[in-house]
Structures are given as C-alpha cells and as structure tokens.
Amino acid sequence: MLKIKNLNADIENKSILNNFNLEIKPGEVHAIMGPNGSGKSTLSNILSGKKGYDVSGEILFENKNIFELETEERAHKGIFLAFQYPLEIPGVNTNIFLKTSLNAIRKARGEKELDAIEFLKLVKLKAKELKFDEEKLNRQLNVGFSGGEKKKNEILQMSILNPKLSILDETDSGLDIDALKIVADGVNSLRKKDNSFLIITHYQRLLDYIKPDYVHVLMNGKIIKSGGPELALELEKKGYENFN
Amino acid sequence: MREKQIDKLKDYKYGFTTDIENIRAPKGLNKEVIKFISQAKKEPKWMLDWRMKAFERLKNLKEPNWQKPKYPKIDYQDIYYYSAPKSASEKPKSIDELDPKLLETYKKLGIPLQEQQRLNGIAVDAVFDSVSVATTFKEKLNEVGVIFCSISEAIQKHPELVKKYLGSVIPLTDHYFATLNSAVFTDGSFVYIPPGVKCPMELSTYFRINASQTGQFERTLIIADKESYVSYLEGCTAPMRDENQLHAANVELVALDNAEIKYSTVQNWYPGDENGKGGIYNFVTKRGLCKGINSKISWTQVETGSAITWKYPSCVLQGDNSIGEFYSIAITNNHQKADTGTKMIHLGKNTKSKIISKGISAGFSDMTYRGLVDISSKAKNSRNYTQCDSLLMGNKCGAHTVPYIKNKNPDSNIAHEATTSKISEEQLHYCQQRGLNPEEAVGLIVNGFCKEVLQQLPMEFAVEAQKLVGISLEGSVG
Numbered sequence: 001m002l003k004i005k006n007l008n009a010d011i012e013n014k015s016i017l018n019n020f021n022l023e024i025k026p027g028e029v030h031a032i033m034g035p036n037g038s039g040k041s042t043l044s045n046i047l048s049g050k051k052g053y054d055v056s057g058e059i060l061f062e063n064k065n066i067f068e069l070e071t072e073e074r075a076h077k078g079i080f081l082a083f084q085y086p087l088e089i090p091g092v093n094t095n096i097f098l099k100t101s102l103n104a105i106r107k108a109r110g111e112k113e114l115d116a117i118e119f120l121k122l123v124k125l126k127a128k129e130l131k132f133d134e135e136k137l138n139r140q141l142n143v144g145f146s147g148g149e150k151k152k153n154e155i156l157q158m159s160i161l162n163p164k165l166s167i168l169d170e171t172d173s174g175l176d177i178d179a180l181k182i183v184a185d186g187v188n189s190l191r192k193k194d195n196s197f198l199i200i201t202h203y204q205r206l207l208d209y210i211k212p213d214y215v216h217v218l219m220n221g222k223i224i225k226s227g228g229p230e231l232a233l234e235l236e237k238k239g240y241e242n243f244n
Numbered sequence: 245m246r247e248k249q250i251d252k253l254k255d256y257k258y259g260f261t262t263d264i265e266n267i268r269a270p271k272g273l274n275k276e277v278i279k280f281i282s283q284a285k286k287e288p289k290w291m292l293d294w295r296m297k298a299f300e301r302l303k304n305l306k307e308p309n310w311q312k313p314k315y316p317k318i319d320y321q322d323i324y325y326y327s328a329p330k331s332a333s334e335k336p337k338s339i340d341e342l343d344p345k346l347l348e349t350y351k352k353l354g355i356p357l358q359e360q361q362r363l364n365g366i367a368v369d370a371v372f373d374s375v376s377v378a379t380t381f382k383e384k385l386n387e388v389g390v391i392f393c394s395i396s397e398a399i400q401k402h403p404e405l406v407k408k409y410l411g412s413v414i415p416l417t418d419h420y421f422a423t424l425n426s427a428v429f430t431d432g433s434f435v436y437i438p439p440g441v442k443c444p445m446e447l448s449t450y451f452r453i454n455a456s457q458t459g460q461f462e463r464t465l466i467i468a469d470k471e472s473y474v475s476y477l478e479g480c481t482a483p484m485r486d487e488n489q490l491h492a493a494n495v496e497l498v499a500l501d502n503a504e505i506k507y508s509t510v511q512n513w514y515p516g517d518e519n520g521k522g523g524i525y526n527f528v529t530k531r532g533l534c535k536g537i538n539s540k541i542s543w544t545q546v547e548t549g550s551a552i553t554w555k556y557p558s559c560v561l562q563g564d565n566s567i568g569e570f571y572s573i574a575i576t577n578n579h580q581k582a583d584t585g586t587k588m589i590h591l592g593k594n595t596k597s598k599i600i601s602k603g604i605s606a607g608f609s610d611m612t613y614r615g616l617v618d619i620s621s622k623a624k625n626s627r628n629y630t631q632c633d634s635l636l637m638g639n640k641c642g643a644h645t646v647p648y649i650k651n652k653n654p655d656s657n658i659a660h661e662a663t664t665s666k667i668s669e670e671q672l673h674y675c676q677q678r679g680l681n682p683e684e685a686v687g688l689i690v691n692g693f694c695k696e697v698l699q700q701l702p703m704e705f706a707v708e709a710q711k712l713v714g715i716s717l718e719g720s721v722g
C-alpha cells in the first residue's frame with residue numbers, strides 16, 4: 001500500500017527526516033512512536049502533501065510515486081490525515097464541509113455524488129456509531145469544539161470518507177479515557193483487509209485499544225527500532241532517553 | 245452635425261422606438277444634449293426644467309476627491325450621454341463571437357444560454373420565456389395595484405408620484421455624480437407599492453422588459469406607501485460588459501409609516517483585465533429615507549465587479565422607531581479598488597441601525613470600508629451596531645476600515661467591532677487534505693466568512709451569489 005524509500009526532509013536547511021524507510025501492506029496497522037521533535041509530524045505533513053519542505057526520496061502509494069501529487073490528489077487516492085490540531089473554519093457548517101469533502105472525493109474518482117438525503121443518512125449512521133453529538137454537525141466546523149470533540153470529528157470524517165490509508169497524527173493527545181475508547185472503536189471498525197493505518201503517538205496508551213501489527217521507534221528523523229506491540233510496552237517502561 | 249441629429253429627432257412624430265436606432269446625442273455635456281435626452285424620452289416640461297436645474301447646479305460642483313481609490317481625470321465632454329439601443333447589425337450575432345473567458349464564467353455560474361445572449365445584447369429570435377413570464381408577472385402586480393415600470397414611463401403616466409418623490413432623498417444639489425445623474429439620467433426603474441400591499445413577488449430589473457439598455461446613468465425610485473412591503477433585486481451574478489466606463493446611478497427609496505423596503509444588489513460589472521485595464525468605474529449614489537414611523541429599509545449588496553467601486557447605500561432614519569440595515573460583501577481581486585460602506589443618519593426617536601460589512605481583498609487590490617453613523621440630538625434612545633470584518637488573501641492587497649461616528653445624544657448607543665484576518669496556509673491545507681482543490685477551499689472559507697450577509701439575500705440570489713464569491717477569487721491562491 002505505502003512504501004517510503006530513503007526519504008529525506010529538510011526545513012530551512014535543518015534536517016528533520018533522514019533516510020527514512022517504511023513499508024505498510026494492505027490491512028496492516030503501524031504505530032510510530034517517538035519523542036517531541038523526532039520528526040513525527042513532519043512525516044504526516046509530507047505524506048499528506050503539505051508544502052514548505054525540501055524533500056528527496058520516494059513515496060509509493062499503491063505502487064505509484066505520489067511525490068508530485070497535490071494534497072487533494074492524494075486525498076482522492078484514499079490518503080487521510082487526522083490532524084493533530086484540527087483547523088477551525090468559521091461560518092462553515094460541519095455537515096456542509098463533510099458533504100463537500102465527500103463529494104469532491106467521489107467526483108474525482110468518477111463516482112456518483114451523494115445528494116443531501118443520502119448524505120444525511122450516512123452521516124447520521126456514522127455519528128451514532130461514534131457517539132458523536134449530531135447537534136454539533138450543524139455548528140461551524142470545529143468552532144467552539146473542545147479538544148476531544150475536534151479529535152472525534154476527525155475520526156467521524158475518516159469513517160465517512162472511508163480512506164485506504166489513514167494517518168492519525170497524535171489523535172490520542174488531549175483525549176480523556178472515554179474519548180480515547182471511542183476513537184479506538186472508530187479505527188477498529190474501519191480495520192479491514194484493504195485498509196491500512198499509520199498511528200503516530202507519544203504514548204503506548206492508545207495501543208491498548210488499537211492493537212498494531214508493527215511498532216516503530218522514531219528518533220532524530222530515523223526509525224531506530226521496529227518490532228511488534230511488545231516494543232511499545234518496553235518503550236513505555238524505559239522511556240525514550242534510555243532506549244537503544 | 246448636432247443640429248441635424250436633433251432636427252431629425254424633432255421631425256419624427258410617429259413613435260420612437262424603431263426609428264431611434266442609430267441615433268445618439270452628440271458627445272459632450274451641455275444644455276442641447278440635455279434637451280435632446282428629454283425630448284428623446286418625450287418628457288414633460290417640468291422634467292426638463294428639473295434636469296436643467298441640476299445642470300446649472302453642476303457647474304458649481306466639483307468631483308469629490310476624499311475617496312481612497314484615485315482614477316484618471318474624466319473628460320465629461322468626451323462622453324455620449326444618450327445613445328439609443330444598438331441596432332441588430334452592430335450587436336454580436338452569436339455567442340461564439342464572445343470572449344471565451346466570459347463564456348467559461350457563465351458556465352461555472354450555470355447561466356442559461358438565453359440569459360447569456362440577453363446579457364450580451366445578442367438579438368434573440370424569440371424570447372418567449374422571459375416575455376411570457378414577465379407578462380404573467382405584470383398581471384399579478386396589476387391586481388394588487390403595484391406599479392413597476394421604467395422611470396421614463398412613470399414620468400409620463402404617474403407624474404404626481406415622480407414629482408413628489410424624485411429628488412426627495414437625493415436632492416438635486418447633493419454631490420457631483422448624483423447631480424450629474426439628475427441632469428442626464430437615461431432610464432431606470434420605478435416602483436410604487438400602494439398602502440397595505442405586500443408585494444406578491446420579488447421585483448427584479450430582469451423582469452422589466454426592454455430595460456436591458458438603461459445606460460450609464462441609471463435612475464431608480466422606489467416608494468413603499470403605508471403598511472406596505474417590497475423586496476427588490478438589482479443586477480445579476482453574471483459578469484456584464486459595457487462600453488461605457490463611467491457608471492453613475494442614483495437610487496432613491498422612500499418608506500412611509502410601517503412600510504418596509506428590502507433592496508438587494510449583486511454587482512458584477514467588468515473589472516478590467518488582470519492588469520486592471522478597461523474596467524468600469526461604478527460611482528453610485530444609493531439612499532433610502534425611512535420617512536414614516538416604524539418604517540424599515542434594508543440594503544444588501546454583493547459587490548464583486550468594476551475596476552473602481554465607490555458607493556455608500558445609506559439610510560436616513562427620520563420616522564420614530566425606524567430601522568436601517570446594511571449588509572455588504574465586497575470582493576476585490578487583481579487591481580480592483582473599492583471604497584464602500586454606508587451612512588446611517590438617525591433623526592427620529594428610538595431609531596435603530598445595523599451594519600454588517602465583509603470585505604475580501606486578494607491580488608493587488610485595495611479595499612476600504614467607510615461608514616458614518618450620525619445620531620442627532622433629537623434621536624433619543626437610538627442604537628447602532630457595526631461589525632466590519634476584513635479578510636486578506638496574499639500579501640500584496642490592502643484592507644482599511646474608516647468609521648466616522650457622531651453621537652449628539654447621551655441616551656443613544658453605538659457599538660463598533662472590527663476584525664482583520666487572513667486565510668491561513670493551514671486552513672487551506674486542511675481543506676485540501678479533505679479533497680478540495682485550492683479554489684474550492686477558498687470558496688468554502690470565504691463563503692463561511694460572508695455567511696451572515698449571504699443569508700440576507702433572497703433564496704435564488706443567494707445560491708448564485710455563493711458561486712460568484714468563489715469565482716471572483718479564482719486565481720488568487722497559489
């Protein structure tokens with residue numbers, strides 16, 4: 001599904017990612033753990049197509065190089081990023097944003113756009129599954145939402161857009177235990193043999209609820225160790241500083 | 245040459261409309277030309293006298309120059325003040341002769357072919373749809389006694405109303421462009437809503453047949469008699485071209501006791517090319533008088549066109565408890581300039597006004613909100629609320645807010661809020677990550693920014709205006 005080869009990323013001549021390699025196969029869940037400043041968010045930004053970095057290397061998505069693709073073209077192909085800090089868009093109704101987004105992607109794929117009734121049916125179903133307060137869907141996007149509500153809104157969008165590769169950038173940070181469970185349930189319900197996940201996190205906590213297939217430790221822009229779920233526990237015990 | 249043309253006009257006794265083709269008044273601004281216009285429109289003497297008074301006054305007036313956008317000096321002697329509608333042979337024959345860019349915009353706005361042809365003055369064999377619709381509308385309006393016709397027709401058929409109200413809100417002596425309009429206006433709309441009547445439909449210039457060539461000096465007069473209501477739509481979302489560079493329209497509204505007028509405008513005149521060349525100067529005077537008690541006038545405008553927009557739709561709140569509202573979206577892109585806002589003049593007791601202004605500037609453009617709130621000493625217990633928000637795109641455009649506040653009354657209350665923001669890279673990236681291209685993303689964000697104003701527009705206008713907002717900003721990202 002996703003193959004990253006020798007990815008280097010600099011910003012203002014400062015190296016952030018350094019010979020980064022990763023492969024995610026369909027249906028797999030990978031977790032990347034690392035301390036602050038290790039390059040986690042840069043990785044998610046670059047995968048989503050954000051500009052402003054000096055990059056070299058290769059990113060293959062379904063065997064095609066997506067290096068030259070714009071952010072929205074990557075989204076059309078099925079890459080979704082749950083933002084660490086979801087943006088507020090004043091005056092834009094959440095439902096309308098979701099519908100515009102879903103239909104933009106469907107249109108780009110040559111699928112039929114959903115009308116208002118079909119969309120509302122879908123969004124109601126998904127909101128119920130994720131215990132997302134429907135009333136909030138009629139509010140301005142993320143305006144006045146609590147941190148937890150914003151993160152849940154990201155997961156709601158993910159479940160409506162049904163992406164092939166979902167990148168969760170520190171979705172667990174700032175969540176209480178109930179919200180964390182809801183987010184995890186959302187991810188687990190999307191786990192299918194063709195859907196992959198890349199979960200970026202500081203803590204092992206989320207991985208109690210979402211069992212990853214692989215865990216990678218990112219330090220100074222490089223994966224220094226990879227393993228199974230047990231690696232996360234080991235990391236939690238030792239801390240990043242003493243981890244080698 | 246001039247004499248010959250005027251003579252030709254004098255000789256013609258058997259109706260006007262067909263033979264006037266190809267006739268236009270000679271260039272220049274003088275008494276002869278004003279007489280020519282008045283005769284061409286078969287006006288009564290009082291009307292000609294009125295025009296002449298304006299012309300005399302004009303000699304002592306100077307163009308105002310306090311506005312922010314400057315413009316090259318206009319040679320008023322080098323303008324045709326009257327030209328009859330173009331003959332079929334001069335008009336484009338088919339839509340294929342038009343600028344492909346313009347056609348592309350029509351497509352995006354979803355303007356039907358017939359409408360596109362009408363906008364560009366293409367001779368259409370059969371305009372059955374619009375004619376029959378308009379006829380049905382006229383019948384419906386007649387039933388309730390609403391008068392909706394061209395101002396030329398009103399001058400002839402309803403002189404008592406025109407005499408009473410024309411110039412009662414924008415006096416002959418007002419300012420240079422308004423006075424110029426009074427001297428040389430060619431046509432425009434007239435509306436009278438009788439007492440107690442709620443106008444059964446939105447009135448739109450679109451449905452006034454034969455009015456497509458109102459020219460550069462348009463004149464509109466709307467009177468809502470006691471306990472009546474009318475909603476009036478002006479303009480359209482499709483870009484309009486015009487060979488006249490200067491447009492100086494006057495619009496006067498009068499609301500009597502308990503009457504309400506809602507006036508909505510979408511202005512999308514040609515803004516000039518990407519370098520700002522060839523666009524229209526839109527210098528409009530719009531003013532409403534809340535003459536009666538409990539009357540209400542509400543202006544809503546979406547200004548996206550013209551090279552220079554210079555206008556302040558205003559309300560004079562004379563009747564006690566009267567209400568004035570101004571909702572505005574102004575968008576400037578490329579090299580466009582806009583200096584726009586409103587004036588709320590509180591004269592009566594317990595009068596209220598509300599100003600919501602949303603300005604968006606992109607490219608190299610420059611936008612100024614300029615507004616006056618004036619509460620007189622007699623306007624006890626009056627209130628104003630003003631909110632001015634500016635949104636900047638890129639770092640080469642400008643946005644300015646210039647509020648003037650005069651309060652001569654200790655019982656009254658004025659509140660002013662202003663914000664300036666920018667569309668952030670992060671917001672754009674977020675929308676793009678959700679599958680929207682940069683232009684769709686900007687359209688969505690800007691529509692959110694303008695929402696409070698868009699909601700004020702009548703439904704059919706609102707949908708088109710939303711699209712227009714996005715299209716006006718095309719090319720302003722990336």
